[in-house]
Amino acid sequence: MNIKVENIGLSYGNHTALEDVTFELNEKKIYGLLGRNGAGKTTLLSILASFNQPSKGSVTIVGEDPFENASIMQQVAFLYDKSYKDETSHIINYLKDIQRYRPNFDMNYAEYLVGKFRLEKKKPIKHFSKGMQSALNVIIGLASRTPVTIFDEVYLGMDAPSRDIFYKELLKDQQDHPRIIILSTHLVSEMDYLFDEVILLNKGRILLQEEFHSLMSKGAAITGSAETVDDFVRSMNQINEKQLGSTKSVTIYGELHDDKKQAAVDKGLEVAPISLHDLFVHLTEEENE
Numbered sequence: 001m002n003i004k005v006e007n008i009g010l011s012y013g014n015h016t017a018l019e020d021v022t023f024e025l026n027e028k029k030i031y032g033l034l035g036r037n038g039a040g041k042t043t044l045l046s047i048l049a050s051f052n053q054p055s056k057g058s059v060t061i062v063g064e065d066p067f068e069n070a071s072i073m074q075q076v077a078f079l080y081d082k083s084y085k086d087e088t089s090h091i092i093n094y095l096k097d098i099q100r101y102r103p104n105f106d107m108n109y110a111e112y113l114v115g116k117f118r119l120e121k122k123k124p125i126k127h128f129s130k131g132m133q134s135a136l137n138v139i140i141g142l143a144s145r146t147p148v149t150i151f152d153e154v155y156l157g158m159d160a161p162s163r164d165i166f167y168k169e170l171l172k173d174q175q176d177h178p179r180i181i182i183l184s185t186h187l188v189s190e191m192d193y194l195f196d197e198v199i200l201l202n203k204g205r206i207l208l209q210e211e212f213h214s215l216m217s218k219g220a221a222i223t224g225s226a227e228t229v230d231d232f233v234r235s236m237n238q239i240n241e242k243q244l245g246s247t248k249s250v251t252i253y254g255e256l257h258d259d260k261k262q263a264a265v266d267k268g269l270e271v272a273p274i275s276l277h278d279l280f281v282h283l284t285e286e287e288n289e
């Protein structure tokens with residue numbers, strides 16, 4: 001499976017939602033798509049799912065244009081904040097309908113998830129709460145086992161225990177049935193451990209695409225006595241700082257090699273990993289553009 005996006009652009013009237021977006025997804029792993037409100041995430045994902053067509057550039061999935069391409073569309077599942085307000089079916093019948101056009105759909109797994117999320121089998125879907133409708137989207141996304149599965153902020157309205165079930169099932173099912181999974185989210189701190197790779201979209205452009213661990217290894221939070229910390233980080237790229245009494249913690253970002261980390265430890269400073277949340281906030285701040 002391969003997704004190739006080359007120089008795509010899309011405008012709504014005179015508003016440019018995507019500009020010169022290029023990237024490739026080649027591996028069966030979990031990609032985190034991050035971006036602030038209005039960055040263009042849903043626009044980009046809807047193009048990958050053939051719901052939309054770029055006005056410039058090209059998208060190919062296994063070498064073919066996905067737009068109105070039935071065989072490609074069958075391999076891509078796009079789960080988003082869809083309205084079920086007119087859906088009178090009960091959940092099991094609804095899932096059976098989906099099974100008919102998803103060749104890898106696992107009905108036993110879907111029924112197991114219905115139980116896990118405690119969804120009511122006797123209620124029409126249109127009467128499901130917001131969180132229950134989101135859980136239904138999660139079930140469809142996981143049980144379809146499509147080679148490309150896209151979850152666009154699929155957790156909306158789900159409570160913490162339900163989100164936890166989603167994350168655990170996602171990791172387990174990905175291990176057993178690897179595929180390309182794209183997760184777009186604002187819950188960066190809560191979901192960062194799920195990502196193998198991170199794509200950061202800012203104002204319609206790709207800011208970075210990088211392996212999660214390699215991205216995280218470039219930064220660190222340095223904590224210790226304020227004076228020693230200030231002295232150590234003076235010439236570094238500082239992205240966040242917190243102080244409590246005489247103890248200070250400064251988050252730095254840039255290439256931070258092991259010898260530098262050791263130098264901090266030698267000065268009695270504590271070196272902790274950076275958080276994706278801090279990095280996301282920093283990289284998308286206005287003054288960094």
Ligand SMILES: Nc1ncnc2c1ncn2[C@@H]1O[C@H](COP(=O)(O)OP(=O)(O)OP(=O)(O)O)[C@@H](O)[C@H]1O
Pocket residue numbers: 012015016017035036037038039040041042043044
């Ligand atoms: N149908 C539309 N007509 C006009 N403008 C649109 C339309 N859909 C999206 N936009 C605009 O395009 C930009 C990108 O929107 P998009 O929904 O892709 O962002 P997003 O990153 O998914 O945002 P959020 O995180 O808030 O969901 C925004 O400025 C939005 O207002």
